Amino acid sequence: MDDVKAHTRQRILAVAADILENQGAQAVSTRSVAAAAGIRAASLYQLFGDKDGLLAAVxxxxxxxxxxxxxxxxxxxxxxxxxxxxxxxxxxxxxxxxxxxxxxxxxxxxxxxxxxxxxxxxxxxxxxxxxxxxxxxxxxxxxxxxxxxxxxxxxxxxxxxxxxxxxxxxxxxxxxxxxxxxxxxxxxxxxxxxxxxxxxxxxxxxxxxxxxxxxxxxxxxxxxxxxxxxxx
CATH class of the missing domain: 1.10.357 (Tetracycline Repressor; domain 2)
Incomplete structure (x- = not known):
């Protein structure tokens, strides 16, 4: 994984963890995380597959x-x-x-x-x-x-x-x-x-x-x- 992808991945994980901690699991969605991280949803899917993959990584x-x-x-x-x-x-x-x-x-x-x-x-x-x-x-x-x-x-x-x-x-x-x-x-x-x-x-x-x-x-x-x- 190149540096840009690694940085994007870490940013997504940090945003997802922040939403999880402050708003609860029900607030975590691929759309909400992508929007908060300032990326396209397609980038999130490329890195984690789907919401389950994202939560497993978190x-x-x-x-x-x-x-x-x-x-x-x-x-x-x-x-x-x-x-x-x-x-x-x-x-x-x-x-x-x-x-x-x-x-x-x-x-x-x-x-x-x-x-x-x-x-x-x-x-x-x-x-x-x-x-x-x-x-x-x-x-x-x-x-x-x-x-x-x-x-x-x-x-x-x-x-x-x-x-x-x-x-x-x-x-x-x-x-x-x-x-x-x-x-x-x-x-x-x-x-x-x-x-x-x-x-x-x-x-x-x-x-x-x-x-x-x-x-x-x-x-x-x-x-x-x-x-x-x-x-x-």
């Missing part, structure tokens, strides 16, 4: 902003405490940008995955590897990721739907602590962690390994299957 860009916010918070020595901070950052982003959040994590029909779902899920899996490696994850990380995503998204959407004067952020804190209590163990003193936690920690280490391990792929798959069984 959602992807919004997710990049979301990630940029999360990267400003450096990880601490306690991955479980970082789970709390990550939860609060997620909910906070949704409450500051409700229309964009609905676009990112909502869906307009059953069976359709939200635009940010896959990327958010991969990010969460990498994050949970730290919890597993510390020996504090009670359940396999894939299940933990699904539970975290469902709970955080559900709470955020519920709070967005609640009028400001009636919004109780304690609901978010209670759900956060309930989830963390169900997914993690307390720090183990000097004694060995439980067998399930150790199995999850080894599984996480295999995932994060930079160097090839001394096992053939079928052996690695079998080992990981055993570790998942021990973690149940």
């Amino acid at each position: 959602a992807v860009q919004a997710f990049h902003h979301y990630l940029a916010e999360k990267r400003t918070v450096a990880p601490s020595a306690d991955p479980v405490e970082d789970m709390r901070r990550g939860w609060d950052a997620h909910v906070g982003f949704g409450l500051r940008h409700p229309a964009v959040y609905l676009l990112m994590f909502g869906t307009d029909r059953p069976g359709r995955r939200p635009p940010a779902a896959d990327e958010a899920h991969r990010l969460l899996l990498r994050f949970l590897d730290r919890v597993a490696a510390s020996g504090r994850l009670r359940v396999p990380r894939a299940l933990a990721a699904h539970l975290c995503q469902a709970a955080a998204t559900g709470v955020t959407l519920s709070l967005i739907a609640t009028p400001g004067p009636d919004r109780d952020l304690e609901i978010s804190a209670i759900m956060r602590e309930t989830l963390i209590g169900a997914l993690t163990t307390d720090p183990t003193p000097d004694s060995d962690p439980a067998l399930a936690a150790r199995a999850l920690a080894l599984d996480a280490a295999l995932t994060a390994a930079d160097e090839p391990i001394a096992l053939r792929p079928p052996e690695t798959a079998l080992l990981r299957d055993w570790l998942q069984r021990l973690a149940r």
Whole structure:
């Protein structure tokens, strides 16, 4: 994509996001965005195809902003405490940008995955590897990721739907602590962690390994299957 097209694309995305934030999704149309951006509708169609393509691109860009916010918070020595901070950052982003959040994590029909779902899920899996490696994850990380995503998204959407004067952020804190209590163990003193936690920690280490391990792929798959069984 040449510089002119890239500049036009960014201008269109900025205008669409501004309309979305200030006027709501119903105000976003190819005609309104093209007019506000000072371009012909044909140029918008060339770059994004249609309104769905434009909104999908806005959602992807919004997710990049979301990630940029999360990267400003450096990880601490306690991955479980970082789970709390990550939860609060997620909910906070949704409450500051409700229309964009609905676009990112909502869906307009059953069976359709939200635009940010896959990327958010991969990010969460990498994050949970730290919890597993510390020996504090009670359940396999894939299940933990699904539970975290469902709970955080559900709470955020519920709070967005609640009028400001009636919004109780304690609901978010209670759900956060309930989830963390169900997914993690307390720090183990000097004694060995439980067998399930150790199995999850080894599984996480295999995932994060930079160097090839001394096992053939079928052996690695079998080992990981055993570790998942021990973690149940």
